[in-house]
Amino acid sequence: MNAKNGLELTPQLRNAIIAKRLSLGLTYCALGRFLGVSWATVRKWEQGRVKMCHVRHRLLIREFLKGYYDENFHNSMDAKNIGAYIHEVPTDIVECLQRFQNSHRILRARPDLQMKLLASAFTAVKKTLHTLLGVPDL
Helix, strand or coil, rough: CCCCEEEEEEHHHHHHHHHHHCCCCHHHHHHHHCCCCCHHHHHHHHHCCEEEEEEHHHHHHHHHHHHHCHHHHHCCCCCCCCCCCCCCCHHHHHHHHHHHHHHHHHHHHHHHHHHHHHHHHHHHHHHHHHHHCCCCCC
């Protein structure tokens, strides 16, 4: 794809997409549906794995970043995968939750590994809370 047709996903643009998506409480899936791409494509854009997006997404991304569709998203907060995150949650926690969700989804075909992932996450969270709160293990 040549630079004249597509939109170059510079680090500044990628950061703006991430910030806007998270400020609206959108998951990769929700933004992907809106833009007509997969959740994985949105993630690749944000992570810098893909340096250009197709020309058909150029205007949508620019308008999304300018806030033209914010009201549409706020009016759809009850829709699946929109408003999935509480706005007060710090960005690093939201990103961690997305990674966990993606890992759980990837392991869909392996329920045994899904259960191990959940058990490990539960143990890690419990241990961290006990340490932070100074509560001895029960």
